[in-house]
Structure formats: structure tokens, C-alpha cells
Amino acid sequence: MENENIVRRLLGSLIDKLFIIVLFVIAYLSYYSLYSTGALGVYLAMLGMSPSSYEYIVDTANRWGGALNIDMRITGLFVIVNILYYIFSEAAMGISLGKYICGLTLKSETGEDVSFGRKIMRSYWLLLLMIVVIAVRYFADFNYYIAIVLFFIVLDISVFFNGRSLIDLLSRTYNVKRQIY
Numbered sequence: 001m002e003n004e005n006i007v008r009r010l011l012g013s014l015i016d017k018l019f020i021i022v023l024f025v026i027a028y029l030s031y032y033s034l035y036s037t038g039a040l041g042v043y044l045a046m047l048g049m050s051p052s053s054y055e056y057i058v059d060t061a062n063r064w065g066g067a068l069n070i071d072m073r074i075t076g077l078f079v080i081v082n083i084l085y086y087i088f089s090e091a092a093m094g095i096s097l098g099k100y101i102c103g104l105t106l107k108s109e110t111g112e113d114v115s116f117g118r119k120i121m122r123s124y125w126l127l128l129l130m131i132v133v134i135a136v137r138y139f140a141d142f143n144y145y146i147a148i149v150l151f152f153i154v155l156d157i158s159v160f161f162n163g164r165s166l167i168d169l170l171s172r173t174y175n176v177k178r179q180i181y
Contacts (some may be wrong), residue, residue, distance in 0.1 A: 005104070005163065005175070005176065005177055006159060006160070006163060008099075008102040008103060008104055008177070009099065009102070009159060009163075009165075010156070010159070011098075011102050012096065012098040012099035012100075012101065012102035012104055012175075013098060013099070013156070014098065015098030015099075015101055015102065016085070016096045016097060016098035016099070017098075018098075019085065019097055019098060020082055020085050023081050023085060024077065024078050024081045027077060027080075027081050028074065028077060031077070042070055043070055043071065043074045046070070046071055046144075047143060047144040047145060048143050048144070048145060049143055050141045050142050050143050051068065051071070051137070051138050051141055052141050075134060079127065079130050079131075079134075082126070082130065083123050083126065083127050085097075086122070086123045086126060087119070087123045090106070090119040090122065090123070091116060091119060094106055094113070094114070094119075095175070099175060100178075103177055103178050103180075104175045104176065104177060104178055105175070105176060105177075105178040105179075106119070106173055106174070106175060106176075107173065107174045107175075107176050108172060108173055108174075109172045109173070109174065114173055118171055118172075118173065121170075121171045122167055122170075122171040122173065125166075125167050125170045125171055126167055129151070129154070129155065129166070129167075130151070133147050133150065133151045133154075134147070136150075154166060155167065
């Protein structure tokens with residue numbers, strides 16, 4: 001893979017993350033705003049905290065029953081928004097929206113178009129990796145900022161060596177420059 005495609009791929013991933021954050025905030029405001037208007041602020045404050053420090057959060061107005069519950073509900077919503085984003089954008093355009101904007105398309109290792117089943121498999125691997133990172137975060141007791149950095153290092157470090165992310169390797173796909181006719 002040429003350097004131009006690596007830049008396109010990383011820029012596409014950044015655009016995807018921005019879309020996901022916007023969709024997450026919309027989903028949160030649509031669903032949770034009726035239950036707890038301050039929970040998102042509590043969650044944002046908790047991003048820099050390890051789970052063992054949750055017991056020190058005084059949360060008298062919380063209807064859910066504790067900081068850990070807020071963390072799990074909002075993290076769960078974030079995971080769901082991520083998976084749905086990738087399933088729907090890859091089903092509609094053949095690749096995520098950010099990578100489509102950057103002129104990339106998804107191909108199998110044989111150079112053929114990727115089947116819908118393989119696209120679902122990509123989302124499955126993403127979900128599995130997200131769950132592993134969240135579990136490691138709780139067991140190793142570190143904050144989300146560290147978890148996010150580790151997730152993207154594990155997911156994208158291989159892009160710099162062979163042009164493919166861990167998800168590409170697991171699902172046997174490539175991101176290539178889209179041919180415009």
C-alpha cells in the first residue's frame with residue numbers, strides 16, 4: 001500500500017470517529033436525557049479515572065445507582081453506536097463513511113468486492129476487540145484515555161507496517177483507492 005493510501009485511511013478513520021461521536025451524543029440525548037441530564041457530565045469526568053476510584057464519586061442525584069452503572073450504560077451505548085455505524089455505512093457504501101469520503105473502498109484479499117457477510121464479520125471483530133479493551137480496562141484498573149490509546153495502537157499499528165489494520169487482517173480485507181470512472 002502506498003503512503004497516500006495510509007494517509008487516506010488514517011484521515012478516513014478520524015472522520016469516522018468524529019461521525020461516531022456526533023451520533024453518540026445524539027443517541028445519548030435522545031434516550032438518556034429524560035432519565036439523567038447530568039450523567040453525561042459525570043461520565044466525561046470519569047474518563048480520566050480508574051474504576052477503583054469510582055467509590056469516591058458522590059452522586060446523590062443519580063437514579064441509576066452509582067458511578068459504575070453510569071459508566072457501563074454509557075459505554076454500552078457508545079459500543080452499540082460504533083457497531084451500528086460500521087454495519088450501516090459498510091452495507092450502504094461498501095466501506096465506512098469516513099473512508100468513502102477519503103476515496104477508499106473495501107476489497108477482499110483476492111481483489112473482489114467484499115460480501116455483506118464479510119462486512120458483518122469486520123463489525124464482529126471490532127465489537128470483540130472493544131469488549132476485550134473494556135474488560136482489560138476494568139481488570140487492569142486504568143482510565144479510558146489509556147484504554148483508547150491502547151485500542152488504537154493495537155488496531156492501527158499494523159497499518160504502518162503492511163497497510164492493513166488488525167480488523168483488515170482478521171477479516172481478510174484491504175482498503176484500496178476507489179476507482180472513479
